[in-house]
Amino acid sequence: MSSYDVIVIGAGPGGYVAAIRCAQLGLKTAVVEGRETLGGTCLNVGCIPSKALLHASHMLHEAEHNFAEMGLKGKSPSVDWKQMLTYKQNTIDTNTKGIEFLFKKNKIDWLKGWGSVPEAGKVKVGEEVHEAKSIIIASGSEPSALPGVEVDEKVVVTSTGALTLNKVPKKLVVIGAGVIGLELGSVYARLGAEVTVVEFLDAITPGMDPEVQKTFQRTLKKQGMKFVMGAAVQKTEATKTKAKVHYKLRKDDSEHVLDADTVLVATGRKPYVEGLGLEALNVEMTKRGQIAVSGTWQTSVPGVYAIGDVIEGPMLAHKAEDEGMAVAEVIAGKHGHVNYGVIPGVIYTAPEVGSVGETEATLKEAGRAYKVGKFSFMGNARAKANFAGDGFVKILADKDTDRILGAHIIGPAAGELIHEICVAMEFGASAQDLALTCHAHPTYSEAVREAALACGDGPIHS
Ligand code: FAD
Ligand code: NAI
Numbered sequence: 001m002s003s004y005d006v007i008v009i010g011a012g013p014g015g016y017v018a019a020i021r022c023a024q025l026g027l028k029t030a031v032v033e034g035r036e037t038l039g040g041t042c043l044n045v046g047c048i049p050s051k052a053l054l055h056a057s058h059m060l061h062e063a064e065h066n067f068a069e070m071g072l073k074g075k076s077p078s079v080d081w082k083q084m085l086t087y088k089q090n091t092i093d094t095n096t097k098g099i100e101f102l103f104k105k106n107k108i109d110w111l112k113g114w115g116s117v118p119e120a121g122k123v124k125v126g127e128e129v130h131e132a133k134s135i136i137i138a139s140g141s142e143p144s145a146l147p148g149v150e151v152d153e154k155v156v157v158t159s160t161g162a163l164t165l166n167k168v169p170k171k172l173v174v175i176g177a178g179v180i181g182l183e184l185g186s187v188y189a190r191l192g193a194e195v196t197v198v199e200f201l202d203a204i205t206p207g208m209d210p211e212v213q214k215t216f217q218r219t220l221k222k223q224g225m226k227f228v229m230g231a232a233v234q235k236t237e238a239t240k241t242k243a244k245v246h247y248k249l250r251k252d253d254s255e256h257v258l259d260a261d262t263v264l265v266a267t268g269r270k271p272y273v274e275g276l277g278l279e280a281l282n283v284e285m286t287k288r289g290q291i292a293v294s295g296t297w298q299t300s301v302p303g304v305y306a307i308g309d310v311i312e313g314p315m316l317a318h319k320a321e322d323e324g325m326a327v328a329e330v331i332a333g334k335h336g337h338v339n340y341g342v343i344p345g346v347i348y349t350a351p352e353v354g355s356v357g358e359t360e361a362t363l364k365e366a367g368r369a370y371k372v373g374k375f376s377f378m379g380n381a382r383a384k385a386n387f388a389g390d391g392f393v394k395i396l397a398d399k400d401t402d403r404i405l406g407a408h409i410i411g412p413a414a415g416e417l418i419h420e421i422c423v424a425m426e427f428g429a430s431a432q433d434l435a436l437t438c439h440a441h442p443t444y445s446e447a448v449r450e451a452a453l454a455c456g457d458g459p460i461h462s
Helices: 013-024 040-045 049-066 079-106 179-190 210-222 319-330 361-366 380-386 413-428 433-435 445-454
Strands: 003-009 028-031 111-112 115-119 122-125 128-137 141-143 169-173 192-200 227-229 231-238 243-249 255-260 263-265 269-270 302-308 346-349 352-357 370-376 392-398 404-411
Touching: 003 013, 003 115, 003 169, 003 319, 013 028, 013 040, 013 079, 013 319, 040 049, 040 079, 040 263, 049 079, 049 179, 079 111, 111 122, 111 404, 115 128, 128 319, 141 255, 169 179, 169 243, 169 255, 179 192, 179 210, 179 346, 192 255, 210 227, 210 352, 210 392, 210 404, 243 263, 346 413, 352 413, 361 370, 361 404, 370 445, 380 445, 392 433, 392 445, 404 413, 404 445, 433 445
Parallel strands: 003 028, 003 128, 028 111, 128 302, 169 192, 169 263, 192 227
Antiparallel strands: 115 122, 122 128, 141 269, 231 243, 243 255, 346 352, 352 404, 370 392, 392 404
């Protein structure tokens, strides 16, 4: 038995960041992880592998669609799927090994195996019981099941199976037009698959700015993706190589069937708490199956904390990381803080989508007066030169004070541009503060400034 100040369960972005910060603050720290490698969902089967495939398939798309016009002629590249999977795996490996290196550097013990909490102050891994003054549960999430749909991770797959298919399918049916469905759907569409997305609601990416939703769907359609909206999937039938997806259109209850080589089920994720022994420990849960926590990430059991996908809030790696740093500071007697109003969301398709803060819908619901400053990338010289003029920047600011309340961007590098708004919001900036800031020319960032100008006397280039 070993004794620690802190034992973290789970080495995803929440858990590994919490552990590193705990160690940096002088606490003796161990992490329990059951996977073969560190990094959790994000590094092994989430953010990192999906971004590698998005990057590779985007390069192919650029070569096929834009190279010739720039005077780059010759045979366009063909897809060596096996090599693409090797590239993806190498990307995962360098990142997961990087976390192992950081653990060694910070003298964090990796307790290999699946952990449970038999009582406050104790963590069991295999047959061994370890002591800890504080325990942080960062056990993450897993794909939600869909009634009538049996996942075999070969023909009917979750995102995990979709990252290791043995070939690019001819026909891919994606159930759910959320972040996973659209990112991985666009990977396979660019690699040559016929992709049909079946979505229950009438708009893609629920909760997002409606104008972004429309532009996003239109652009994905232009790229060859098909959409069946307002459709409730009833069941799938699969053989070893093919599947059928049965759905009912909500507007008239008519029944339809789609044929597929592969079906990707991407209808959301749920907290993963299996085997932790939370029920016996009497840990309070929310109605949605998340671990309930206080404002300082304490569960109902003293000394046991929880962070990341397993608690409420957006299931995002950076949200888990921020909570990881903050909870470590709380445990070390400092003041950990996460500003939940300024957590960006990014979709890494081309064009990218980035958003932060309030939407028009949330502002209307709150009865708050606001103004909108919008600027199209068609008026941005850099975007036009790079065939990236589709999309816009939209800034929402308080009608009276001009304080920035949110922003929604679809276009080139939206996932980077959104951070200018995040910083502005953290500093309580007004749209005019951004508009008065000199932005280098020619950059995509000028579109952000123009949208800020549009909140005042108007943009220059539209
Ligand atoms: P996880 O990363 O899920 O890590 C939890 C870890 O705990 C796992 O390794 C698990 O093995 C371990 N564990 C669980 N129970 C135990 C136990 N009892 N004992 C020992 N170990 C245990 N988010 C983004 O912000 N950007 C993206 O681009 C992005 N892309 C994604 C793409 C896909 C395909 C998916 C599926 C998710 C993506 N996400 C993305 C979401 C992101 O992966 C999660 O929000 C993030 O990983 C949550 O971190 P976490 O630390 O809470 O949990
Ligand atoms: P999601 O919640 O983003 O989208 C699920 C979609 O499925 C919704 O549009 C929903 O209406 C639809 N749906 C639900 N039931 C359905 C049914 N029966 N038939 C048809 N459609 C149905 O969930 P997703 O895409 O699985 O992603 C899970 C989580 O992973 C997200 O919360 C996201 O935060 C995270 N993630 C983040 C990424 C990023 O930050 N770039 C990338 C990938 C995942």
